[in-house]
Amino acid sequence: MKGPTRGYWCKCWTENVTGTGGPARLASFDAYSASQADRWVAIALRTISPALDSDASDEAWAWLHEERAQTRRALLRSEPCTVTITHADVRITWTIRPVLFLALAHRQTTELPACAHRFKSCITE
Template identity: 45%
Template sequence: MGRPRKQLGSLDAETAHQAVRWIRIAARTIASALDDDAFTEIWAWLSDDHQDALQALTKGEPCTLTVHDSRTTIQWTAHPVRYLKLSTRQGINLPACVEKYAQPQEQRE
C-alpha cells in the first residue's frame, strides 16, 4: 500500500468569519463523499459547532476541525497571525524611528 500521502494547502483570510466560512465551504463540498460517521460528524460542525471555532479565532486562539473517513483523515486548522502592515517611506504617518534607518542600497555583485 505504501506510505500515506499528505496534501497541504493554505488560504489567507482577513477575518475570523472569512476563515470559518472557507472551512465550512470546503467541508460542505466533500461531506457527501464521506462515510456515514464522518458525514454525521462534519454535519454537526457545519450546523452548530463552527460557532465555537469562530469564537476561538475571535479571541485570538486557533481552531481545528478533523474528520476521519474510512481511509482518509482531513484536517482544517485556522489560527490568527499578527503582523505589522508595511508602509512606504513616502507615507504621511510614518513612525518616528523611520529616520534612524537608511534607504536600502542596491545589491552589489
C-alpha cells in the first residue's frame, strides 16, 4: 500500500450574517498542490463575481489580483487559509488547509489487511 500523500482540503460554505439559519456547506474539494487549491477558489470567485454586489465584487477581485499570491505562499508554508466574501446578507467562506490523504486499499490488486476479514455486514440478503 502507498503511504500518505500531502495535499489540501478545501471547503466552501455560506452563512446568513443576520444570524438566521446555520452554515450550509456548498462544496468540498481535495487538492494535491497549493496552486490547485487556490485555483479552486479563484475559479469560484471569477464565476460568481458578475452576480455579486459592487462591494463583494471588489472584495473578490482584490483577492484575485492582490491577495492570491499571499494565499499561495501561506499554503506552501503549510498554513491554512481563508477567503471570505460578503454579498448582501450572505457570507461566503472558502477554507484551505494542509492535510495528509491516506491511501485506500484497492480490492482487486492488493491483499486486504487482516482486520477487513473481521467486518460483518449488517445487510442481510
